[in-house]
Amino acid sequence: MSLSAARLLPTPALQMSVNSSTERRLVNGTTAVFRSEPMRKLVTMVERLARHEAAVLISGETGSGKEMIGRTIHNQSLRCSKPFVDVNCAALPEHLVESELFGYEKGAFSGAELTKPGLFELADQGTLFLDEVGELDGRVQAKLLRVLDGTAYYRLGGSNKVSVNVRVVAATNRDLEQDVQSGKFRRDLYHRLAQFELRVPALRERPQDIIPIAEFFLHQHCPTAKFTSDAAEALEAYQWPGNVRELKNVILRTAIDLEPEANEVCAWHLPGVIYGAPAPTTSGTSGNLEEVEKQLILQATSENEGNQLKAAQKLGISVRTLRRKLNKYKQEDGGTLAPCLGKLGTFQQRYFRVIKKLPILLRYDNEEIQTQTLNVSSGGVALRYSAHLPHDALLEVSFTLEGAKAPITAKAKLAWTGPEGVAGLTFV
Numbered sequence: 001m002s003l004s005a006a007r008l009l010p011t012p013a014l015q016m017s018v019n020s021s022t023e024r025r026l027v028n029g030t031t032a033v034f035r036s037e038p039m040r041k042l043v044t045m046v047e048r049l050a051r052h053e054a055a056v057l058i059s060g061e062t063g064s065g066k067e068m069i070g071r072t073i074h075n076q077s078l079r080c081s082k083p084f085v086d087v088n089c090a091a092l093p094e095h096l097v098e099s100e101l102f103g104y105e106k107g108a109f110s111g112a113e114l115t116k117p118g119l120f121e122l123a124d125q126g127t128l129f130l131d132e133v134g135e136l137d138g139r140v141q142a143k144l145l146r147v148l149d150g151t152a153y154y155r156l157g158g159s160n161k162v163s164v165n166v167r168v169v170a171a172t173n174r175d176l177e178q179d180v181q182s183g184k185f186r187r188d189l190y191h192r193l194a195q196f197e198l199r200v201p202a203l204r205e206r207p208q209d210i211i212p213i214a215e216f217f218l219h220q221h222c223p224t225a226k227f228t229s230d231a232a233e234a235l236e237a238y239q240w241p242g243n244v245r246e247l248k249n250v251i252l253r254t255a256i257d258l259e260p261e262a263n264e265v266c267a268w269h270l271p272g273v274i275y276g277a278p279a280p281t282t283s284g285t286s287g288n289l290e291e292v293e294k295q296l297i298l299q300a301t302s303e304n305e306g307n308q309l310k311a312a313q314k315l316g317i318s319v320r321t322l323r324r325k326l327n328k329y330k331q332e333d334g335g336t337l338a339p340c341l342g343k344l345g346t347f348q349q350r351y352f353r354v355i356k357k358l359p360i361l362l363r364y365d366n367e368e369i370q371t372q373t374l375n376v377s378s379g380g381v382a383l384r385y386s387a388h389l390p391h392d393a394l395l396e397v398s399f400t401l402e403g404a405k406a407p408i409t410a411k412a413k414l415a416w417t418g419p420e421g422v423a424g425l426t427f428v
Contacts, residue, residue, distance in 0.1 A: 032072075033216055036206035042198065044067075049196055050076035055148065057133075057193045060200030063245030066171035067131055068202060073169055074127040083117050090132035097140050099156045102147075108157025120147060124164045128340030133193065134174035134185060145189045168193065203240040203247065210236050210247070218265065221255035223392050230267040237273045240368040243292065252276065268427070270305065270410065272378035273299050273426040297325050314376050364390070373399060380415060380426040389423055397425060 003261065024229040032043055049056060050073045058066045067086060074084045092100055099108075103118030119128060135207050135408050145152050148168060151162035152411050170193045179185035203210060216226055227235070233331065241248055254269050301322075304310040311323040358376070361384055367387075374382040381397065389395075400407040412425040 001335045004198075032207050033084075033212050035212050036201075036208040038206050039209055042200065045198065046072055047076060049073065049198070051078065052196075053167060054195040055167070056195070057176070057190075057195050057197045058169065058200060059176070059197065060171075060173065061202045061241075061243055062173050063243035064200045064202055065244055066173075066200055067129065069198065070129040070131075070169045070171060073130075078169070079126050079167060080209060081311055083123050084127050084129065085123035086129040087119055088131045088133060092134040097136065099142065101140070101219075102143065102155055103162070104156035105158040107388060108155070113156070114317065115155070118162075120153075120164045120166055121162060123166045125166075125277075127167045127169055130170040132172060132175050133170040134172040134176055134179060138186070141186045141189050145186065147190055148189075149191050158384045164183075167269070171195045194286070203243045207236050213244060213247055214251055217251040218255060221252065221264075222258060222262075224263050225258065225265055226263065227256070228266045231265050231270060234267045234270055234274055241296075262398060268377075268378060268410065294325075294329060298329070299323065301326065306405050337415075358401070359401050360397060362389075363396040374422065376401070378427075380412060382424045385423050386421060389417075394428070395425065 007197055014405070032050055034040060034043065046069060055358075058069055060066050070086070071084060074080060087100065089097065101120060103116050103121060104112050130152075143153065145165075152163040154161060173179060175365050176190050176194075180190050182186045189283045200412070202416040210425045211227065214227065214235055218227070235247075243251075250271060253271070254265060257264065258269065297311070300311040300428050301308065304314065308319050308326075312319045315322065357374070357407050360373050360381065362371065369385070369387050371384050371386070374384065376382075376399075381399070393413070395412045395414070396409065397412050398407050398409045408425045412427050415424045415426040417423045
């Protein structure tokens with residue numbers, strides 16, 4: 001795996017066999033697993049930097065493991081026996097940021113019934129990790145700069161100065177240099193925070209780490225399971241816009257869906273957006289990410305049968321954002337997405353790849369039905385049928401793709417029916 005970005009994972013010693021080129025390091029209960037050269041350099045630099053007192057700015061995309069690297073810096077530093085206090089600056093309401101960081105005195109404002117020490121005081125002699133530091137407003141940035149320069153400060157509503165000795169490690173997924181140029185972030189604070197800067201590479205930039213990380217997560221849930229070659233290829237081909245956090249969630253869902261006796265994870269076990277993802281390219285990364293985002297949004301909408309509220313909740317975005325994106329995709333497609341097939345929705349249509357007709361065998365209740373597919377996707381099949389198909393029955397389907405050496409066998413349920421004996425099955 002990686003040191004989170006590399007992703008550092010809080011876990012006991014790793015109990016799994018890994019490729020001989022995969023490195024594992026265990027520090028204070030944190031296992032770093034990585035294979036790529038960028039991660040090897042990053043881990044080495046983290047270990048060297050930890051013993052110094054310089055402020056550190058960790059940059060990288062969301063989900064790449066910035067917080068875990070911050071914890072590693074603390075765990076390997078001379079302050080390791082002192083507090084490690086972390087705060088997500090983006091999650092704090094704007095009117096509470098100052099009081100949370102610097103504390104407040106009793107009576108400082110309505111509801112302040114007791115004196116409360118701030119996070120800087122709680123981290124005294126230890127490390128304060130400021131996640132998403134780029135979200136702080138200008139007034140708090142100015143006060144933070146003075147504290148970092150060693151100046152004593154007042155609690156909100158206080159008259160006595162507070163002095164602390166804190167090492168600050170900050171993290172951001174923003175381009176702070178660009179924010180400095182645009183005036184959104186103080187130049188002097190940026191240089192104070194970035195006495196030393198670490199960049200955590202995105203997972204797509206170090207594809208050699210994808211399989212070791214995936215194996216690590218898989219073996220936590222299914223110790224004897226392995227990825228087949230087609231599953232490994234699908235994992236490596238996917239762009240992972242959510243980085244290690246997304247990979248962890250995908251492997252968890254896949255492991256839960258596996259049958260108890262299964263000891264292999266095939267490509268078709270993986271979510272449809274990953275199984276069949278386009279191969280990574282060395283250029284046009286921004287365009288690739290936009291296409292991945294588009295696939296995720298369309299698939300979430302499809303899986304929720306066009307219910308935008310449920311799709312937005314699944315994606316963790318607002319309905320307004322989802323609707324804006326969908327309108328954009330509709331305009332790109334010339335105002336329409338594609339004709340429907342039976343009761344198959346337009347968003348679902350995008351995830352069915354029309355192919356030549358293939359023989360398919362359906363089994364249920366000791367009955368067998370021979371028919372033909374109309375199209376096949378990682379999520380199901382559309383087919384012709386002449387017999388009655390029960391809506392609540394679990395069907396076993398088997399078909400062979402052109403050029404494949406072995407048939408695909410899966411469990412499925414009836415998802416929809418259309419005119420002229422057309423139906424759709426969803427793999428379960």
